[in-house]
Amino acid sequence: MTWVRDLKKRIKYYDETSVKPPSLFLEQALRYANGTTAIDLGCGSGSDTKEMARQGFKVIAVDINKEVANYFSKKDRDRIKLVIQPVEDFKFVRCDFIYAKSSLVFLSPKKFRKVAMEIKKSLKPGGVFAARLWGKKDSDNKSRKNYKYTFLGIEELKAIFDGYDFLAVNEHEEDKACADGRDKHWHFLDVIIKKTQEV
Numbered sequence: 396m397t398w399v400r401d402l403k404k405r406i407k408y409y410d411e412t413s414v415k416p417p418s419l420f421l422e423q424a425l426r427y428a429n430g431t432t433a434i435d436l437g438c439g440s441g442s443d444t445k446e447m448a449r450q451g452f453k454v455i456a457v458d459i460n461k462e463v464a465n466y467f468s469k470k471d472r473d474r475i476k477l478v479i480q481p482v483e484d485f486k487f488v489r490c491d492f493i494y495a496k497s498s499l500v501f502l503s504p505k506k507f508r509k510v511a512m513e514i515k516k517s518l519k520p521g522g523v524f525a526a527r528l529w530g531k532k533d534s535d536n537k538s539r540k541n542y543k544y545t546f547l548g549i550e551e552l553k554a555i556f557d558g559y560d561f562l563a564v565n566e567h568e569e570d571k572a573c574a575d576g577r578d579k580h581w582h583f584l585d586v587i588i589k590k591t592q593e594v
């Protein structure tokens with residue numbers, strides 16, 4: 396199971412998000428990010444990916460769903476390399492900035508840990524990882540246990556990223572519908588983490 400199974404619902408979500416402005420979370424993260432190379436994990440229709448490119452990054456954008464390719468023009472591809480692949484199989488390269496907004500939750504805890512290790516290796520010293528993860532109070536944590544998503548507490552995350560500098564941690568909750576049409580309670584955990592040294 397990965398994210399929204401129904402193709403029509405996926406396309407509707409991508410159509411809607413493709414015309415949205417870049418997210419405030421990305422704006423915040425970019426204030427901390429330096430360098431020229433970035434990876435966007437679970438890029439979706441790419442509104443945030445394109446903003447990273449606009450701000451000077453060469454971006455590798457990874458997504459498991461092939462239809463996201465329809466949202467990147469030939470011109471976008473000058474600065475964005477799109478890789479259609481599960482993030483857990485992606486071959487990470489050294490880079491300055493890694494971004495993952497509401498995508499790593501869809502990994503099992505085991506795969507999440509594997510990808511987190513790759514992120515740690517991939518970041519250059521001084522590099523920044525910004526992620527919107529989902530917290531334990533998210534209603535999917537109860538109702539979707541069988542799908543083996545990853546819901547995290549901040550202490551768990553700090554243990555995984557031991558030795559890293561947590562520049563920003565912001566939790567918020569809200570009730571609204573999700574991409575597959577269900578009403579749900581969201582618990583977001585936004586983190587911006589810096590690799591200060593090779594650990």
Ligand SMILES: C[S@@+](CC[C@H](N)C(=O)[O-])C[C@H]1O[C@@H](n2cnc3c(N)ncnc32)[C@H](O)[C@@H]1O
Nearest residue numbers: 398437438439458459460481482496497498501
């Ligand atoms: C909620 S959307 C977020 C998209 C984008 N980051 C944004 O904020 O608009 C989640 C995205 O993660 C992708 N995704 C889910 N599981 C994935 C996996 N294992 N590997 C790569 N992409 C994945 C989905 O295809 C989808 O495009």
